Amino acid sequence: MDGTGAPWARADVAVKGDAIAAVAPRIEAPARRTVDAADRVVAPGFIDIHTHARRGIFEVPTADNYVRQGVTTLVEGQDGSSPLPLGAFLSKVAALRPRSTSRRSWVTARSARRSWGARTGRRPPSSSPA
Numbered sequence: 001m002d003g004t005g006a007p008w009a010r011a012d013v014a015v016k017g018d019a020i021a022a023v024a025p026r027i028e029a030p031a032r033r034t035v036d037a038a039d040r041v042v043a044p045g046f047i048d049i050h051t052h053a054r055r056g057i058f059e060v061p062t063a064d065n066y067v068r069q070g071v072t073t074l075v076e077g078q079d080g081s082s083p084l085p086l087g088a089f090l091s092k093v094a095a096l097r098p099r100s101t102s103r104r105s106w107v108t109a110r111s112a113r114r115s116w117g118a119r120t121g122r123r124p125p126s127s128s129p130a
């Protein structure tokens with residue numbers, strides 16, 4: 001499975017470093033390591049669109065519990081508690097070593113309104129249409 005929506009197919013997958021180098025019906029090139037995944041499903045990492053991983057990512061930056069389930073991208077902030085300022089948070093996560101997942105975050109209206117109010121000292125404008 002390649003994640004594009006195309007039908008699944010039997011194939012060899014070559015990995016170089018941390019990236020897929022080739023997918024073909026048969027790859028004959030020598031490899032340092034071979035994993036026999038015959039009769040198994042090989043898929044790109046899954047995206048967990050609703051996590052609260054920010055609570056522990058600095059203690060366990062490899063996010064082993066997610067990776068073992070095939071999850072390689074974590075999305076959070078969907079409950080209205082976006083980590084703001086977002087750029088600073090994502091930079092701090094990106095600096096973690098070792099790290100095994102990528103990180104995305106929603107910026108929710110509630111968080112944006114709260115941040116705007118904190119920065120300006122004013123009551124945020126209504127989120128309801130007039």
Ligand SMILES: [Zn+2]
Pocket residue numbers: 050051052079
């Ligand atoms: Zn939640």
